[in-house]
Amino acid sequence: MQLVVARIGRAHGIKGEVTVEVRTDEPELRLAPGAVLATDPAATGPLTIETGRVHSGRLLLRFEGIRDRTAAEALRNTLLIAEIDPDELPEEEDEYYDHQLMDLDVVTVDGIEVGRITEISHLPSQDLFIVERPDGSEVMIPFVEAIVTEIDLEEQRAVIAPPPGLIDDNAEIASSRDAEAEG
Secondary structure, X not given: OEEEEEEEEEEEOOOOEEEEEEOOOOHHHHOOOOOEEEEEOHHHOOEEEEEEEEEOOEEEEEEOOOOOHHHHHOOOOOEEEEEOOOOOOOOOOOOOOHHHHOOOEEXXXXXXXXXXXXXXXXXXXXXXXXXXXXXXXXXEEEOOOOOEEEEEOOOOEEEEOOOOOOOOOOOOOOXXXXXXXXX
16 A cells, blocks of 8 residues: 655755655654655656755655756655555554545434545645535545544544534634623
8 A cells, every 4th residue: 555655845955855745644664764665756766765864844855866956856746655554553543544544434423424534635734534425515524633533443433523513504603792792
């Protein structure tokens, strides 16, 4: 099974290093020297990591055969893909790989069926489940502990406690002006 672990950014310096946008919780495992990674587009790879270091809070990698800024810049926006065992689990108990969450049934804590996860969107602030409802419409559910209360891989379901308005039209509008008008 393939897992996107990083996206190559701009070249750094003149000796072939590149910045990378890390997309894995295990960079020390997936992006270690000696790791051979597939790429998207496939024509740019496979790439073997020669060295890695952190500089000013950013991970910098150098790949075998990439020796100058021009070659490094040609890799920009390439996705780095690791081959993983589908049965492998993340190190932390409450962490999941995307493939484990895909197609899970989503139900509320009251047992009401919401739909099934068809996509996971990784945003800078949080991850979102894209859930297809039985009627074909979609709803986005933030993958945060306050809303997604349980992931049960054995039962193939995600249990949510949605705030009003997230999956229905019953949003509660509350403002300080309303409280003042009542008082």
